[in-house]
Amino acid sequence: MEVTIVENQRLEIQKKIDKVLCGKAEVESCCPIKDILARFGDKWSIYTILTLGKEEKVRFNELKNQISGVSQRMLTVTLRSLEEDGLVSRQVYAEIxxxxxxxxxxxxxxxxxxxxxxxxxxxxxxxxxxxARERYAKKEKLAQLA
Incomplete structure (x- = not known):
């Protein structure tokens, strides 16, 4: 039986997903992948990376002002974890x-x-x-009325 290109592509996608999610036997080798995806997959990390991508260097308060809704503490935590992962560089200047x-x-x-x-x-x-969101909202509304 011959495998079509579409089926072959689907198998390749499944293999890649399996490498990310992995089974119980591969948990130790897989955990770093999950950990890395989780570290930069949150909204503040994504917004921070996108905002830093706009300019070469940005000061903390400029960054905070450009990321709507982020608290000072959350931005600090986000920047530290991005720095720890080697995604962000922090340069301190000895000035007053x-x-x-x-x-x-x-x-x-x-x-x-x-x-x-x-x-x-x-x-x-x-x-x-x-x-899709509108359809879902309508479906939920109908379910609540029933």
Missing amino acids: PPRVEYSLTPLGQGLLLQLLQLADWAKLNIDQILE
Whole structure:
């Protein structure tokens, strides 16, 4: 029996997903992948990486002002974890008051490109997503009335 191109592509996708999610036998080798995805997959990390991608270097307060809704504490935690993962560089200048600038590392620039692809996908599919949300809301409303 012959395997079609579509079936072959589906099998390749399944293999890639399996490598990310992995079974119980591979938990130790897989956990770092899940951990890494979880670390930069939250909304503040994504917004921070996108905002840092707009400019070469950004000071903390400038960054905070550009990311709507983020608290000072949450931005600090986010920047520390992105720095720990090698995605963000923190430069402290010995001045009074101290000046601190943040920028994306080459690794962070690589992630930025991937996030921009995801953003392009979201823009391309926004109408379908909004329609699906409307259908779901109507379905939920009908379920509550029943």
